[in-house]
Amino acid sequence: MTTAPSGAVPVLLDLRAHRRVPTSAQGYIDLWQRLEPALTTVDPRRGPRVSLDLGAEGEVTVLFLSPATAPVPLDAATPFAVRGILEPPQVRYACDTCRGEGVTTYAPFTCAGCGSDERPGRVCDAHAVFLEGGLRASCARHVPVCPCGRTAHAWCAGPRCRSGRAWCPQHLVPRTADTALDYCLDCHAERFPACERPGCTATGHVRCEHRMPGDTKGCGQRMCAEHAMLWQIYGSRSRGLALCGHHHRGLRASDPATLVALMLAGTAARSQARRSARSPSQARRAAFLPRLGIVRHIFINTCNQVLDMSTVDSLFVRLQRELSRRGASNDRRDLTERALHLLDQHAASRREDVQRFRDSHEEGRRHLDRLRTLLRQSGKQQLADAVDFSDYRPRSNILFVKVPKELQGRFKGTRGAVVKELEARLGITIKLERE
Ligand SMILES: [Zn+2]
Ligand SMILES: [Zn+2]
Ligand SMILES: [Zn+2]
Ligand SMILES: [Zn+2]
Ligand SMILES: [Zn+2]
Ligand SMILES: [Zn+2]
Numbered sequence: 001m002t003t004a005p006s007g008a009v010p011v012l013l014d015l016r017a018h019r020r021v022p023t024s025a026q027g028y029i030d031l032w033q034r035l036e037p038a039l040t041t042v043d044p045r046r047g048p049r050v051s052l053d054l055g056a057e058g059e060v061t062v063l064f065l066s067p068a069t070a071p072v073p074l075d076a077a078t079p080f081a082v083r084g085i086l087e088p089p090q091v092r093y094a095c096d097t098c099r100g101e102g103v104t105t106y107a108p109f110t111c112a113g114c115g116s117d118e119r120p121g122r123v124c125d126a127h128a129v130f131l132e133g134g135l136r137a138s139c140a141r142h143v144p145v146c147p148c149g150r151t152a153h154a155w156c157a158g159p160r161c162r163s164g165r166a167w168c169p170q171h172l173v174p175r176t177a178d179t180a181l182d183y184c185l186d187c188h189a190e191r192f193p194a195c196e197r198p199g200c201t202a203t204g205h206v207r208c209e210h211r212m213p214g215d216t217k218g219c220g221q222r223m224c225a226e227h228a229m230l231w232q233i234y235g236s237r238s239r240g241l242a243l244c245g246h247h248h249r250g251l252r253a254s255d256p257a258t259l260v261a262l263m264l265a266g267t268a269a270r271s272q273a274r275r276s277a278r279s280p281s282q283a284r285r286a287a288f289l290p291r292l293g294i295v296r297h298i299f300i301n302t303c304n305q306v307l308d309m310s311t312v313d314s315l316f317v318r319l320q321r322e323l324s325r326r327g328a329s330n331d332r333r334d335l336t337e338r339a340l341h342l343l344d345q346h347a348a349s350r351r352e353d354v355q356r357f358r359d360s361h362e363e364g365r366r367h368l369d370r371l372r373t374l375l376r377q378s379g380k381q382q383l384a385d386a387v388d389f390s391d392y393r394p395r396s397n398i399l400f401v402k403v404p405k406e407l408q409g410r411f412k413g414t415r416g417a418v419v420k421e422l423e424a425r426l427g428i429t430i431k432l433e434r435e
Contacts, residue, residue, distance in 0.1 A: 008081035009044075009070045014061035016088045018054065032082070035060060040074040095124035097139050113142025131155055133182050134163050146171055158187020193222035196244055200224055208244035211265045213323055216333040218269060219247055233263050233290050233298055241266045251302050259302060260315045263289065268339040289316075289346040292353035296391070300434055306390055306402065309357035313350050316343060364392025367399050367428055374422060383411055390433040398429045408432060 015021050022028045035052055042050050044067035051061045064070060071078055095107035096114040107122030114121020121139070128137040131144060132154035138144065144152040144166035152166030161184055173179070173188040183191060195204040204222025211218035221244035223229075229248035232240035241262075243251070251259065271287035290298070296312050299305045320343045328336035368389045375384035386407050391400035403411045411432070412419050423430050 008079040009074070010065040010081045010083045012063040012065060012084045012086065013082055014063060014086040016086050017058045018060050018088070019056075019058040021087055028085075031060070035062065036080070037076075039080075040076055040078060043073065044070045045072070093122045095127055095139075096121040097127040097141075098124055109137035111137060111139040111142050114139055131166050133157050134166070154182035156184040156187050157181035158183040158191050160184075160187050160190065195224035195227050196221050197223070197227040200227060202226065206242045208247055209241040209266045209269065210243055210247035210262065211269060212261055213265045213268070213319070213336065213339055214326070214334070215265065216331050218266075219244060221246070231302075233266075233294070234288070235290065235294060239285060252304075254303055256299050256303065256305055256307060256312070257315050257318070259299065260295070260319055263295070263298075264316075264319060264339050264342065265335060268335040268342055271342060272335055272338050289342055292350055292357070304434075306433060308361075309354045313354050316346065316350060319343070360392045360394045361389075363394055364399055365389055367392065367426060368401065370426055371399070371401070371422060371430070374425060380410070383407055387411065396429070397427075398431055399426075400431050400433045402433050 022031050034054070038052050039050065039062060044050075044064040048064045048067045049061055050064070051059050053059050065083055091104050091106050093107050095105045096111065098105040098107070105124045105126075107124040107127075109123045109125075109128045110120040111123045111128075112120055114123070123137055123139045127139050129140055129143050130137055131152055134155035136155075144155075146152045146166065146168035148168060148171060150168035150170065153169045154172055155161070155163045155166050156172070157163055165184065167182075167184045171184055172182050173185060175182065179188075179192070193204040194200075195202050202224035204224055206223045206225055206228040208219035208221040208223065208228075223242070223244060227245075228242040229245065230240040231243050231248065231251065234240055251262075254262070267287055267289055270285050274285065274287050292309055292312050296307060296309060299307055299312070320340065323336055323340055323343075326336065328334050368387070372384045372387065375381075375387070383403070386404050388402040389399075390402045392398070393400075410418070413421075419430055
C-alpha cells in the first residue's frame with residue numbers, strides 16, 4: 001500500500017466476505033501485499049469490481065473508484081490509494097460456543113459460566129439451554145447443577161429457592177394436577193404441607209393458632225380446611241381460631257384463665273399478621289377480642305364453667321397486669337405489646353358489659369324470684385329450691401337458668417309442657433344453661 005501520490009489509482013476494499021479481517025495497521029499492510037500481485041493483472045475498465053479468492057479466509061473485493069483513469073496496464077510500479085474499507089458488521093455479542101467453532105453468531109443470551117466475572121459470556125439461540133421454570137440461559141457446558149452434583153432439570157419455584165436454585169429430577173417433586181411448577185423437596189413440603197390427619201391427602205393450608213402470651217410462635221401444626229378445628233370465639237360471622245386436634249381436645253380441660261390467655265395471644269397474632277398482611281385472607285381475618293358476654297358463653301360451652309361478668313372481666317384485668325409487669329422482650333416475634341394494646345382497646349367495652357350485666361342481672365333476678373314463686377305454688381318445692389340464676393338477656397327477654405341435671409326432666413315437663421306454662425305466665429323465654 002502506498003500513500004496517495006497524485007495519479008494513484010483509488011480503490012475501496014470490501015472485506016465483508018473476508019473471515020480474517022485485520023485488526024492492526026500491520027495486518028492491513030500484510031493483506032495488501034498479498035492482494036497487490038493479483039490486482040496488477042486485472043483490467044479495471046472491464047468492470048470496477050474485482051473479487052480475489054483467499055481460500056479458507058474467504059474473499060476480498062476491490063472496487064476501482066475511477067476505472068476510466070487507471071493506467072493500462074497496471075503493473076508492480078502502479079501506485080494505489082485505498083480510499084476506504086468495508087468491514088463485516090461487528091457482532092458485539094457473539095456466541096462463545098459458536099466462536100469455539102470459528103463462527104461469529106449474534107448471541108442474545110448470557111451464560112454465567114462462559115466469559116469473566118465482569119462480562120458474562122454469550123450464547124446464541126441455537127446453543128442456549130433453558131431449564132424449566134426460568135428464563136436464565138446457559139450454554140450446554142454450563143447447565144446448572146443440582147446440589148447433589150447431577151445436571152439440573154428445573155428451577156425450583158418454591159419459597160426457599162425463589163427460582164434461584166436448580167435441581168435434578170431426583171430432587172424435584174413430580175408434578176401433579178395441583179402443581180404446575182417444579183419444587184424441590186423442602187420447598188414442596190413448605191408450600192404443600194401435609195394435613196395432620198393420617199391418610200388425608202389434602203394440603204394442610206391451615207395452621208394451628210394455639211399459642212400463649214410470651215410464646216414467640218404458635219403451634220403451627222398443619223391441617224387441611226376440612227380437618228382444622230375452629231374455636232368460634234369471634235361470634236358466628238367471623239372465622240374462629242383454628243386449632244389442631246390435640247389443642248382442640250385440650251380446651252375442655254383448660255381453666256378460664258388459660259382460655260382467656262389463649263384468646264388474647266391468638267388474637268394478638270392475628271392482629272400482628274393483619275398489619276403485615278401478606279395475603280388478603282390474612283387482612284380480612286377477625287382480630288379483636290370478643291365481648292365479655294361472648295367470653296362468658298365460651299366458658300360455658302368450652303370448659304363448662306358459668307362465671308358472672310365481673311369474674312370474667314377480672315381474668316382480663318389480671319392478665320393485663322401480668323403482661324405489663326413482665327414487659328415485652330426484644331424478640332420481634334414477641335406479641336406482648338400488641339396484646340396489651342388489644343386489652344387497652346377492650347377495656348371500655350368490658351366496663352360497659354359489666355355494668356349492663358349488673359343491670360340486667362337485677363331484672364333477671366326478679367324474673368327468677370317470680371319463677372320460684374310459681375313453682376312453689378304448684379307444689380314443686382324441690383325445683384324451686386334447686387333452680388338458679390345464670391343470665392338474663394333483656395333485649396331478647398331470655399332468662400337462662402341452671403337446673404341440676406337430675407331435675408331437668410321434671411323442670412321441662414312432658415314435651416316441655418312445664419317450661420311452656422312458666423314462660424307463658426312470666427312473659428319471658430326460659431332456657432336451661434348448658435351443663
Ligand atoms: Zn452458538
Ligand atoms: Zn457457558
Ligand atoms: Zn426449593
Ligand atoms: Zn439432585
Ligand atoms: Zn385433612
Ligand atoms: Zn396445635
